[in-house]
Amino acid sequence: KWPSECEQEFAATSSGGPGIQAFELPGGLLVEVFCAAGAYQGTQMFYTVREQDQKLVAKLLYFPEYQVSESGGGKVTRTLDAEIAGEVEFKPVRSQLTVLNKFRGLGDCGTFASYSIRDDTVTLTAIRAKVECDGKGAIDPSRWRVITGK
Numbered sequence: 001k002w003p004s005e006c007e008q009e010f011a012a013t014s015s016g017g018p019g020i021q022a023f024e025l026p027g028g029l030l031v032e033v034f035c036a037a038g039a040y041q042g043t044q045m046f047y048t049v050r051e052q053d054q055k056l057v058a059k060l061l062y063f064p065e066y067q068v069s070e071s072g073g074g075k076v077t078r079t080l081d082a083e084i085a086g087e088v089e090f091k092p093v094r095s096q097l098t099v100l101n102k103f104r105g106l107g108d109c110g111t112f113a114s115y116s117i118r119d120d121t122v123t124l125t126a127i128r129a130k131v132e133c134d135g136k137g138a139i140d141p142s143r144w145r146v147i148t149g150k
Contacts, residue, residue: 001058002033002045002047002060003045005035006033006035006045006083007019009035009036009043010034010035010036010037012036013036013037013038013042014034014037015037019033019034020032020033020034021034022049023090023092024092025048025092025095025117026095027050027119028048028049028050028051029048029049029050030046030047030048030049030090030095030097030117031046031047031048031049031058032044032045032046032088032090033045033046033047035083038085039105040102040104040105040107041085041086041087041100041101041102042085043083043084043085044083044084044088045060045061045082045083045084046060046061046063046084046097046117047059047060047061048061048117048119048120050120059120060082061082061117061120061122062080062081062082062122063080063081063082063084063099063113063115063122063124064078064079064080064122064124065078065079065080065081065084065111065113066078066079066111066113066127066129066147067079076129076147084099084101085101086099086100086101086102086110086111087099087100087101087102094116095116095117095118096114096115096116096117096125097114097115097117097122098112098113098114098115099111099112099113099115100112100141101113103133104133106133106135108130108133108134108135108136108139109130109131109132109133109134110129110130110141111127111128111129111147112127112128112129112141112142112144113126113127113128114126114127126146127146127147128141128142128143128144128145128146128147129144129145129147130144130145
């Protein structure tokens with residue numbers, strides 16, 4: 001029961017294929033719901049699904065994100081969002097989700113966030129950013145400047 005806006009974005013931008021993907025979590029599942037495909041990265045929402053009182057209960061997760069403005073000296077603004085943009089990778093063994101949000105297709109700038117998902121709680125463990133879109137091509141985002149931690 002994700003928002004109709006997400007479903008409409010998926011229908012308008014997908015090239016077929018499944019619109020959801022599930023990963024194992026301790027005591028349940030993490031379900032990724034794809035919204036928009038995007039030109040070089042998509043948007044998605046995540047839910048935890050657990051059995052509770054013999055029913056499956058889904059909970060929408062909200063992610064702390066930091067927006068970095070290119071103008072204004074790279075000012076950092078914190079937001080809390082359910083729909084996140086970027087290339088996502090989930091590592092079930094550590095219940096860790098990483099999100100690379102490119103500012104443009106070249107991948108020479110953007111943010112790289114790491115989250116821990118425990119029970120139904122999302123915790124930002126680290127975020128890195130490269131604000132300058134300098135055209136030097138993609139580099140390893142895990143080497144970008146740390147803008148905040150836990």
